[in-house]
Amino acid sequence: MSILRTLIIGSMLVLLGSCGSQQKAVQPAGEPIIETEFRQLDTMFVSASREPEPENFTLPTYRASHTRTHDLMHTILDLQFDWEAEQVLGIATLTLSPYFYPSDEVTLDAKGFEFEYIRLKGSNRNLEYGYDGRQVRINLGKTYKKGESYTLEIKYVATPAASGGSSAITSDKGLFFIDPRDEDPDKPTQIWTQGETEHNSRWFPTIDKPNERTTQEMxxxxxxxxxxxxxGVLESVEEEAGMKTWHWVMDQPHAPYLFMLAIGEFAVVEDTWEGKPVTYYVEPEYEADAEAIFAHTKEMLSFFSDKLGVKYPWQKYAQVVVRDYVSGAMENTTAVIFGDFVQRHKRELIDDGNDRIVAHELFHHWFGDLVTTESWSNLTMNEGFANYSEYLWFEHKYGRDYADHHLLGEWSGYLSSARGNLHPLIHFGYEDKEDMFDAHSYNKGGAVLHMLRNYVGDDAFFAALNLYLTENAYTAVEAHNLRLAFEEVTGEDLNWFFNQWYFEQGHPDLSVTYDFNEATGQANVTVEQIQNPEIMPAIFQLPAAIDIYKANGEKVRHEVMVNERTQTFTFELEEAPALMQFDADRVLLAEMQDNKSSAQYLFQYKNAPLFLDRYEAVLELRGEQSPEAQQVMTAALEDPFWAIRVAAMQNLSPETAANAGAMLSQMGSEDPHSEVRAMAFSMLAELEDASAVSFAQQAIQQDSAYSVIGAALQYLTVLDPEAALEIADDLEQHSSSDILLAVGELYASTGDAKYLPFFKKNLTEVSGFSAIYFVDACVELAVNSDLETSKTVAGHLNTLALGESISPWIKFGATRGLNEMRKAFEQAEQKEQQAYAETLLERLKTIKASEKNPQLISFYNQMLSDIKP
Structure with a gap:
């Protein structure tokens, strides 16, 4: 029960008491006491009471869906570009009709425009309008009724400019000119768009709201x-005087934020699926890798179509990779844009492909494009489904262990975020719509769908999704549309589920204890909900399974419903259980203290069937020095799922690890998963076990995965640095981040400044976390050289940290590197170095003050907290 509802009920009880009832109004535990003064009133005399203190009552923030006054039915855009001025030269032809009420004016979103004219199509008379720089209010010259359409023709110049962004979409510029003259001459010239949330109205006039729909031509x-x-579909390409005019037609309606453009010198790889074009647009260097970059696209199209019972509903499916993208990827209808982090060669994609993001964006074409959130408050109706598609695909393609490993990461992301930012999944009170792109809308949204699937069963779950899609196709939706579909299929009132997971905030925090009374033969499972009732529901209603295992591994399942703050479930048993497992299906989104003994975790690893059962046992037994616990770790080195083999390696006791050298060497050369092979070499390096030198050299020559080659080189750096240096000359020509990082750390370990040109050449080539560590190695080498060398390196890092089109990973690594250099020089004995630390301090102030990326700003505030403006 929410605090609001509790207070209302408490007030009602007090009022009932004042009407003469002898019942006492009891305020629920944890809520503020409502004091009420009762008086026996004399009919002849009533004394005056004090006026109550005035209070400022305000309604809570409510971000409503956009009120539709006009229906945008068709959009035609005729576009050219001024590349030098970074402007869009356009003519927009928009067909509209009043939504319901008669109207003689219409308001369009158009941010940063100059209008040459606005007129009705076929007329030479300009219409009157008012413009505030963000919206244009047009007087139509007559009143139109519902069903009467009119067509506007708008000639304009748009100058897309950013005014903000979020951690998920770092710029709201809408349309971006990528010009290699800016910083990197090797960068391709491109134009691309990013419309979500309401940024497409920076390059064409429209009603830029998610509950609008229109067909289009470009x-x-x-x-x-x-x-x-x-x-949509390419209708024609006409050539004239070195120019081409491309005519694209989208004859199915979709939301304006899903309009897209991508222009560049792409290699286009063409394929088909069930007669529909499937195309991959990549840079020419990656043409041979295109199908590996977007691996399983056609298989996903078939799998999702079959699973949902709704065939992929659009005319084509295209995927394009662009430079300097401001988000991970975007599900523009029929044409998805990806950042260039997905663009890697086949060997770099081994065991680390793009399945997750490809599945996510493809699933949006049902959930987000076909049915679209009616408001940004309901964003999880797009993103929660897309996130859950990742689980569905992994489960189908790689098995449940793989899918549950992924789910564990989703839970972790949400729970970490919720510690500092708790709000309902359907969030009407957000401060900025960009804030909705968080671990609630994505991670929690997917996890809630997983619980719903477990509760109703697979058949009902997918039947309800089919009904939801077919009933709501080409419309805007909210969470209640989904609830009604599930209730129609299951026949059950599911308000309790949707209220607590979609409209309340938080998640359960559970303490689970187990005991067995030998005298009575009763086993007890006690579940206590210990979440803070002041910020989330005191009681969550949780359907759960409890599995009770006998010593021989046999189990009996009991289905229960947790619906009390503290609740004990009792079971009659013939013998003491070897293990009792609450939430045996491992589906609850909850923090849980599962109070089991080491012996129970040992049994759990050997007998419970799921990845999370085995993984939890390995983690809970880490640090245990008992022979039994280490026996589990050794057994886990041969677990069928690769992530448990990795976890077991990381948690071996020193003694067990020292005795497992031969096994680790074998895993480094023979394990089927590259991450396990790489971890084996990392562990051998940590143990300083020299027995695997020949295995490492063999891996560098023969392994197909760059990650393993990099780990093997790092192993040689520790055990045989001379051999590593002999090999490094050949390896430094690779573009793989794993290899470049390993070579960089090797060169840093020599302390020889002659290797600094290698770092300067590759500072912008290393991606992801590797970029941060690569800069660390560069800084280590510079600081251990002379001051002039350090100044040269610092100057280069400063340029990267301030670059507008530089990867956030590289910018963060460069800033972190400058900060580490500053700290080192502040503690140096030489006055020149101390003085240069002051120079670096001023540079860091400038970097911190000029950064616009919200996520980097947050990181910098933490990392540079000691630096005041």
């Missing part, structure tokens, strides 16, 4: 060396 004129991709 005529795009560019130099003939460029490919142009947009939504």
């Amino acid at each position: 005529y795009v004129t560019v130099e003939d060396r460029y490919e142009v991709l947009s939504n």
Whole structure:
């Protein structure tokens, strides 16, 4: 029960008491006491009471869905570009009709425009309008009724400019010109768009709201060396005087934020699925890798179509990779844009492919594009489904262990986020719509769907999704549409589930204890909900399974419903159980203290069937020095799932690890999963076990995965640095981040400044976490050299940290590197170095003050907390 509802009920009880009832109004535990003064009133005389203190009552923030006054039915855009001025030169032809009420004016979103004219199509008379720089309010010259359409023709110049962003979408510029002259001459020239949330109205006038829908056409004129991709089907390409005009037609309605453009010198790899075009747009260097970059796309199209019972509903499916993208990827209808982090060669994709993000964006074409959130408050109706598609795909393609390993990461991401930012999944009170792109809308949304699937069963779950999609196709939806579909299929009132998971905030925090009374033959499982009732429900209603195991491994399942703050479930048993397992299906989104003994975890690893059972046992037994616990760790080195083999390696006791050298060497050369092979070499390096030198050299020469080659080189750096240096000359020509990082750490360990040109050449080539550690190695080498060398390196890092089009990983690594250099020089004995630390301090102040990426700003505030403006 929410605090609000509790207070209302408490007040009602007090009022009932004042009407003469002898019942006492009892305020629920944990709530503020409502004091009420009762008086026996004399009919002849009533004394005056004090006026109550005035209070400022305000309604809570409510971010409503956009009120539709006009229906945008069709959009035609005729576009050219001024590349130098970074402007869009456009003519927009928009067909609209009043939504219900008669109207003689319409308001369009158009941010940063200059209008040459606005008129009704076919007329030479300009319409009157008012413009505030963000919206244009147009007087139509007459009143139109519902069902009467009119067509506007708007000639304009748009100058897309950013005014903000979020950690998920770092810029709201809408349309981006990528110009290699800016910083990197090797960067391709491109134009691409990012419309979500309401950023497409920076390059064409529209009603830029998620509950709007329109069909579209685009005529795009560019130099003939460029490919142009947009939504829908390519109708024609006309060439004239070194220019091409591309005509793309989208005849199915979709939301304006899903309009897209990508223009560049792409290699286009073409395929088909059930007669529909499937195309991959990549940089020419990656043409041979395109199908590996977007691996399993066609298989996913079939799997999701079959699973949902709704065939992929659009005319084509295209995927394009662009430079300097401001988000991970975007599900623009029929044409998904990806950041260039997905663009890797086949060997770099071994055991680390793009399945997750490819599945996510593809599933949006049902959940987000076909049915679309009616407001950003309901964003999880898009993103929660897309996140859950990742689980569905992994389960189908790689098995449940793989899917549950992924789910564990999703839970972790949400729970970590919830510690500092708790709000309902359907969040009407957000401060900024960009804030909705968080671990609630994504991670929690997917986890809630997983619980719902477990509760109703697979058949009902997918039947309800089919009903939801077919009943709501081409419309805007909210959570209640989903609830009604599930209630129609199951026949059950599911308000309790949707209220607590979608409209309340938080998650249960459970303490679970187990005991067995030999005298009575009774086993007890006690579940206590210990979450803070002041910020989330005191009681969650949790359907759960309890498995009770006999010593021989046989189990009996009991289905229970947790619906009390503290609740004990009792079972009659013929013998003492070897293990009792609450939430045996491992589906609850909850923090849980599962109070089991080491012996029970030992039994759990050997007998409970799921990945999370085995993984939990390995983690809970880490640090245990008993022979039994280490026996589990050794057994886990041969677990069928690779992540448990990795976890077991990381948690071996020193003694067990020392005795497992031969096994680790074998795993480094023979394990089927590259991450296990790489971890084996890392563990051998940590143990300083020299027995695997020949295995490492063999891996460097023969292993197909760059990650393993990098780990093997790092092993040689520790055990045989001379051999490592002999090999490094050949390896430094690779573009793999794993290999470049390993070579960089090797060169840093020599302390020889002659290797600094290698770092300067590759500082912008290393991606992800590797970029941070690569900068660390560079800084280590510089600081151990002379001051002038350090200044040269610092200058280069400063340029990267301030670069507008530099990867956030590299920017963060460069800033962190400068900060580490500052700290080192502050503690140095030489006055020149101490003085240079002051220079670095001023540079860091400038970097911190000029950064615009919200996520980097947050990181910098933590990392540079000792630096005041």
